[in-house]
Amino acid sequence: MIRVEDLHKHFGGFRAVDGASMTIEKGSITGLIGPNGAGKTTLFNVIAGVLKPTSGRVFMGDEDVTGLPPHELFHKGLLRTFQLAHEFSSMTVRENLMMVPGKQTGETIVNTWFRRGQIDREEEALRKRADEVLDFLTIRHLTHEKAGNLSGGQKKLLELGRTMMVDANIVFLDEVGAGVNRTLLGTISDAIIRLNKERGYTFCVIEHDMDFIGKLCDPVIVMAEGKVLAQGSAEGIMQNEQVIEAYLGR
Ligand code: ADP
Numbered sequence: 001m002i003r004v005e006d007l008h009k010h011f012g013g014f015r016a017v018d019g020a021s022m023t024i025e026k027g028s029i030t031g032l033i034g035p036n037g038a039g040k041t042t043l044f045n046v047i048a049g050v051l052k053p054t055s056g057r058v059f060m061g062d063e064d065v066t067g068l069p070p071h072e073l074f075h076k077g078l079l080r081t082f083q084l085a086h087e088f089s090s091m092t093v094r095e096n097l098m099m100v101p102g103k104q105t106g107e108t109i110v111n112t113w114f115r116r117g118q119i120d121r122e123e124e125a126l127r128k129r130a131d132e133v134l135d136f137l138t139i140r141h142l143t144h145e146k147a148g149n150l151s152g153g154q155k156k157l158l159e160l161g162r163t164m165m166v167d168a169n170i171v172f173l174d175e176v177g178a179g180v181n182r183t184l185l186g187t188i189s190d191a192i193i194r195l196n197k198e199r200g201y202t203f204c205v206i207e208h209d210m211d212f213i214g215k216l217c218d219p220v221i222v223m224a225e226g227k228v229l230a231q232g233s234a235e236g237i238m239q240n241e242q243v244i245e246a247y248l249g250r
Helices: 040-047 070-075 093-098 109-114 116-136 152-164 182-199 210-216 241-248
Strands: 002-011 014-024 029-033 055-060 078-080 170-174 202-206 220-224 227-232
Touching: 002 040, 014 040, 029 040, 029 182, 029 210, 040 078, 040 170, 040 202, 070 078, 093 116, 093 152, 116 152, 152 170, 152 182, 182 202, 182 210, 220 241, 227 241
Parallel strands: 014 227, 029 202, 029 220, 078 170, 170 202
Antiparallel strands: 002 014, 002 055, 220 227
């Protein structure tokens, strides 16, 4: 689904991504791991169009999508989740979901005067879709909660929910488990697995928690110093000498 070929991203003379090549198979939940500073986030940002690569290519299927801006990739179904922007914190969970699809009739002043009926129908459809998403994620009780009041794990669920408001094909998730309690982590991984199995989402997940990676991801890609060190099953890669050396320095 995604193929990265000899990708470089340099910041001045510093090679954050230094010739990385990898593939993300359609229908997989691919894990991306590696020590801090390995270049994982930078690689994510280049694939998702947030950063332009210094050199190298990114393909989505057969299409060369190198350097396309995030909104064009978004329309192709490639989404990168981000922590909620500050300005969305004061909106409710449902409002946060409803605004994802964009291009709504009610966004222009003229339309709010002359096309009230259409706006009402669009809003109703969006509200229904948002409520289905909240049910799927088992957080319907948070419908009217301000997003800023959510716990870290609940915010992650909302990020996942935002991808469900549009027809996503491939979702890049950053540090799913960071600061999330065990119960909520279970809810999040269940949601990821169900989105993968029932809705055909492909995922690429950056994560540090090896327990979480082992249960959720196959295959796992290991990065170190801007390069891909290994790709394989979670068990297999943890027995790989190079990987052990990169993690433990021996
Ligand atoms: P990881 O996600 O694996 O921890 P990052 O991709 O965040 O790694 O960072 C890789 C390296 O690139 C780090 O040493 C980081 O300091 C550097 N880096 C990341 N973004 C920038 C930037 N905008 N300018 C300069 N250096 C950066």
